[in-house]
Amino acid sequence: MKVTIKLFAYFRDSRFKIEDRDLKDGTTVGDIVDSLHIDREEIGVAMINSRHTTFDTKLCEDDILAIFPMIGGG
Numbered sequence: 001m002k003v004t005i006k007l008f009a010y011f012r013d014s015r016f017k018i019e020d021r022d023l024k025d026g027t028t029v030g031d032i033v034d035s036l037h038i039d040r041e042e043i044g045v046a047m048i049n050s051r052h053t054t055f056d057t058k059l060c061e062d063d064i065l066a067i068f069p070m071i072g073g074g
Helices: 029-035
Strands: 002-007 018-022 043-048 064-069
Touching: 029 043, 029 064
Parallel strands: 002 064
Antiparallel strands: 002 018, 043 064
């Protein structure tokens, strides 16, 4: 299945901004995060097709996964 992955902020450093990937059925959001070597604790928000999601959610054909880091400040 084909999925689009979008990374934001410093997650793009040494990676990519947008990438299309062919994935096996049953691939989860957590599988993608792990494959990108991003610590799950650094994830602020993960969204599939503009809706909040969890690491256990399975991706579907033509999904768009957006991954945002925690944002801090004051």
